[in-house]
Amino acid sequence: MNPVVCEGVVKDYPLPKTFKQFFLSPFKEKYTRALKGISFEVGRGEIFVLIGPNGAGKTTLFKIIATLLLPDKGRVTVNGFDVLREENKVRKSIGYVVNEERSFYWRLSGWENLKFFGVLNNLSGKELRERVNQVVELTGLEDWIYRPVKDYSTGLRQRLSLARGLLVSPSLLILDEPTRSLDPIMAKELRAFVKERASQDGLTVLLATHNLNEAEEMGGRIAIIDKGVIKKVGKAGEIKKDITRDKRYYLEFSIPGGISSLSITKLSIIESEGEKYRAEAILPEEKLNKLLRKILDKGGKISEVRKKELTLEESFSRIIEKDKGYGD
Amino acid sequence: MVIKKALYFLRRDFLEALSYRFAFFLQLGGVFFSILTFFFLSRLFGKNIPLLQPYGGNYFAFALIGIAFSTYLGVSLGSFSSSIRREQIMGTIESILVTQTPIPLLILFSSLYNFLFSSFHVILYILIGGLFFNVHLTVNFIAAFVFLFLAITSFASVGIISASFIMVFKKGDPFTWVFSTLNGLLGGVLYPVKVLPQGLQKIAYFLPTTHVLEGMRMSLLKGYSLKMLMPEWAFLVVFSLIMLPLSIYLFGKAVRKAKKDGTLIQY
Ligand SMILES: Nc1ncnc2c1ncn2[C@@H]1O[C@H](COP(=O)(O)OP(=O)(O)OP(=O)(O)O)[C@@H](O)[C@H]1O
Numbered sequence: 001m002n003p004v005v006c007e008g009v010v011k012d013y014p015l016p017k018t019f020k021q022f023f024l025s026p027f028k029e030k031y032t033r034a035l036k037g038i039s040f041e042v043g044r045g046e047i048f049v050l051i052g053p054n055g056a057g058k059t060t061l062f063k064i065i066a067t068l069l070l071p072d073k074g075r076v077t078v079n080g081f082d083v084l085r086e087e088n089k090v091r092k093s094i095g096y097v098v099n100e101e102r103s104f105y106w107r108l109s110g111w112e113n114l115k116f117f118g119v120l121n122n123l124s125g126k127e128l129r130e131r132v133n134q135v136v137e138l139t140g141l142e143d144w145i146y147r148p149v150k151d152y153s154t155g156l157r158q159r160l161s162l163a164r165g166l167l168v169s170p171s172l173l174i175l176d177e178p179t180r181s182l183d184p185i186m187a188k189e190l191r192a193f194v195k196e197r198a199s200q201d202g203l204t205v206l207l208a209t210h211n212l213n214e215a216e217e218m219g220g221r222i223a224i225i226d227k228g229v230i231k232k233v234g235k236a237g238e239i240k241k242d243i244t245r246d247k248r249y250y251l252e253f254s255i256p257g258g259i260s261s262l263s264i265t266k267l268s269i270i271e272s273e274g275e276k277y278r279a280e281a282i283l284p285e286e287k288l289n290k291l292l293r294k295i296l297d298k299g300g301k302i303s304e305v306r307k308k309e310l311t312l313e314e315s316f317s318r319i320i321e322k323d324k325g326y327g328d
Numbered sequence: 329m330v331i332k333k334a335l336y337f338l339r340r341d342f343l344e345a346l347s348y349r350f351a352f353f354l355q356l357g358g359v360f361f362s363i364l365t366f367f368f369l370s371r372l373f374g375k376n377i378p379l380l381q382p383y384g385g386n387y388f389a390f391a392l393i394g395i396a397f398s399t400y401l402g403v404s405l406g407s408f409s410s411s412i413r414r415e416q417i418m419g420t421i422e423s424i425l426v427t428q429t430p431i432p433l434l435i436l437f438s439s440l441y442n443f444l445f446s447s448f449h450v451i452l453y454i455l456i457g458g459l460f461f462n463v464h465l466t467v468n469f470i471a472a473f474v475f476l477f478l479a480i481t482s483f484a485s486v487g488i489i490s491a492s493f494i495m496v497f498k499k500g501d502p503f504t505w506v507f508s509t510l511n512g513l514l515g516g517v518l519y520p521v522k523v524l525p526q527g528l529q530k531i532a533y534f535l536p537t538t539h540v541l542e543g544m545r546m547s548l549l550k551g552y553s554l555k556m557l558m559p560e561w562a563f564l565v566v567f568s569l570i571m572l573p574l575s576i577y578l579f580g581k582a583v584r585k586a587k588k589d590g591t592l593i594q595y
């Protein structure tokens with residue numbers, strides 16, 4: 001059985017009632033649907049990256065897996081344990097690294113915080129001390145660990161959060177935007193560390209990010225999530241290739257009467273000089289032919305057409321923006 | 329492990345309290361001054377008030393214990409909800425809820441420090457009264473401790489129900505307000521229940537405060553044994569046996585509701 005299994009997960013958040021609604025229909029609840037049937041599986045030692053715009057539902061999904069939120073429909077299991085019925089067993093195997101700075105006791109030192117959360121996770125005595133020292137060393141917090149958390153920078157708190165997540169030696173590590181406030185060097189180290197744990201110890205990792213380079217660098221599967229729906233799953237290469245029907249073209253042409261006579265919106269003009277244009281378009285090959293014919297039909301001249309690679313970022317926005325009728 | 333967890337909660341709260349050193353000492357100062365107020369107040373009354381005869385006849389001794397335990401009631405009622413709210417506002421509630429510690433233990437331990445601190449208050453009240461204000465104590469320690477324990481279990485259960493309200497509605501609940509007002513009014517804090525009209529005395533009988541204070545006064549001032557105080561502790565035992573499991577059940581429900589609505593960290 002795969003360490004993480006999600007089947008048709010739906011999550012509705014109740015909307016706060018307005019005063020009027022409260023009196024007219026006190027028992028009718030209104031909802032926003034944050035997850036609209038999410039299904040995927042993650043294997044042991046795999047790094048699964050969720051990438052998507054703000055409000056896509058990444059944090060919601062992670063909280064459900066971490067037993068902090070109950071799904072409305074669907075089934076989620078962690079190491080075969082159901083998050084609804086066996087939440088204690090689920091919690092035994094996960095390390096959840098929140099991106100919430102305030103999740104520590106600010107007036108206590110990092111060290112006191114780690115010990116406290118360690119004890120709540122059933123660590124004690126020598127084992128507790130050793131684990132705390134280990135994670136402090138791993139996250140490079142040695143110089144700060146005896147200072148109160150309120151004195152930390154945002155990045156230091158994020159490292160402390162990672163340290164806490166690693167404390168229990170989890171078999172599933174859930175990282176919600178773990179590098180958001182880290183400097184580039186620390187962020188790189190963190191990615192390298194996570195990859196090493198995954199390949200050497202079989203640590204399973206769920207990671208949410210906004211950073212496409214980060215998603216690609218992790219080397220595992222990437223799921224593009226938007227408005228509560230997973231739009232695409234695959235390795236970075238596959239995601240890019242999948243959209244190769246859409247290619248990026250660089251064009252140089254001239255057209256009598258100017259570009260407005262073409263009535264084409266998908267062309268982004270880089271530079272224009274009288275009736276001469278340098279432009280880019282992202283389209284499938286057939287559409288390019290149509291475009292070129294249109295230019296020629298209007299009596300235009302084409303001086304250059306060049307094909308370019310799409311970046312992962314462009315592929316990503318193509319997938320997300322398909323909903324907005326951008327696709328054709 | 330359970331005891332270790334309890335100790336770590338205490339350690340956490342003690343360190344936090346120490347980091348607010350000033351407030352810590354202000355509270356202790358408060359105890360002294362409220363005792364002084366009642367000391368002066370009691371000079372209004374004579375030594376042998378008929379209705380206070382069962383407690384030794386001295387108003388100061390009577391009020392001292394009433395005050396000591398009614399602050400205790402206040403703390404017990406408010407402590408659970410305020411520690412839940414504090415965790416919500418600080419943003420730490422999710423991080424303790426993902427740990428491998430069951431929810432009933434989390435809620436109990438998060439108030440442990442407040443209970444210890446206010447028990448310390450109670451003892452301080454009585455010590456100061458005995459040492460500096462000449463209150464005559466004839467203590468039956470076993471009975472006093474049993475009543476202290478029963479005070480905790482009875483008041484705590486109401487406090488946990490209040491915390492469940494806070495968890496779901498994010499604001500104070502009417503239930504606790506009614507409960508603490510009734511207890512202050514009818515529970516025999518500043519005057520004996522006997523001065524109340526018949527009808528109100530009947531209501532007073534169903535309030536745990538009435539029995540806690542009766543038991544406490546008799547065991548501290550007159551040295552009554554558990555055997556003599558049987559009706560009082562029997563009521564509290566029954567009250568706790570019903571209310572404590574009920575309150576923990578309700579709290580579990582409240583957490584589930586918050587997990588359903590996604591309101592765990594909202595406040
Ligand atoms: N507690 C909540 N109550 C009501 N609605 C919520 C709650 N939490 C999230 N939402 C809504 O659910 C949707 C998904 O939010 P979520 O936080 O999961 O997105 P996300 O992908 O993590 O976004 P981000 O990249 O900004 O962190 C959003 O529309 C958000 O407004």
Ligand SMILES: [Mg+2]
Binds near residue numbers: 058059
């Ligand atoms: Mg998020």
